[in-house]
Amino acid sequence: DIVLTQSPALAVSLGQRATISCRASESVRSSMHWYQQKSGQQPKLLIYGASNLASGVPARFSGSGSGTDFTFTIDPVEADDIATYYCQQSRNDPTFGAGTKLELK
Amino acid sequence: EIQLQESGPGLVKPSQSLSLTCSVTGYTITSGYDWSWIRKFPGNKMEWMGYISYSGSTNYNPSLKSRISITRDTSKNQFFLQLNSVTTEDTATYYCARRRRNYGYNYWGQGVMVTVSS
Numbered sequence: 400d401i402v403l404t405q406s407p408a409l410a411v412s413l414g415q416r417a418t419i420s421c422r423a424s425e426s427v428r429s430s431m432h433w434y435q436q437k438s439g440q441q442p443k444l445l446i447y448g449a450s451n452l453a454s455g456v457p458a459r460f461s462g463s464g465s466g467t468d469f470t471f472t473i474d475p476v477e478a479d480d481i482a483t484y485y486c487q488q489s490r491n492d493p494t495f496g497a498g499t500k501l502e503l504k
Numbered sequence: 505e506i507q508l509q510e511s512g513p514g515l516v517k518p519s520q521s522l523s524l525t526c527s528v529t530g531y532t533i534t535s536g537y538d539w540s541w542i543r544k545f546p547g548n549k550m551e552w553m554g555y556i557s558y559s560g561s562t563n564y565n566p567s568l569k570s571r572i573s574i575t576r577d578t579s580k581n582q583f584f585l586q587l588n589s590v591t592t593e594d595t596a597t598y599y600c601a602r603r604r605r606n607y608g609y610n611y612w613g614q615g616v617m618v619t620v621s622s
Binding site: 430448454 | 551603606610612613
């Protein structure tokens, strides 16, 4: 299995930039996707193919990277963005990162 | 509007089988995509369980291969999860989702919480 490593939590102030990283144990090329999950809700696709914005997702969300190192950015952070963010690879059988909980400073 | 909805028992006894249904509206499951089951454990770890493709082929997580079966009823536009010989470690929220490979899971059900307990 390809293991995806995310930092467990990130504290950020409203209006500032939040950057979440995801490192893969082997190259996944650009087959990385990012999801937002709020408490009690299903995950929501935000970014697919490392850097492509999913339909209806605001442009303050973005993604970059390829190979083993990926970054997900929210700029600027709004109150509604408080959630847990997961990376997921589809290079091989799908695996997910453990999630990064975005918190307010 | 495409919608997925999971249904099934919320409590299953150890050693029994867990059976869930995903009902899809707004899209015909034989038209395209992979129709997947994903679960989220207490503590937030997420695990892909497997999928049935629009053509009916299946692919399962190797860690579950001996216990899992995903089938479908095209007349009802539903697909199903069966997980055999469950233990307390199978306690999780189970989601069905639609995937196009390399494009992520773009539609998800609301999820159903299943507890394995005697």
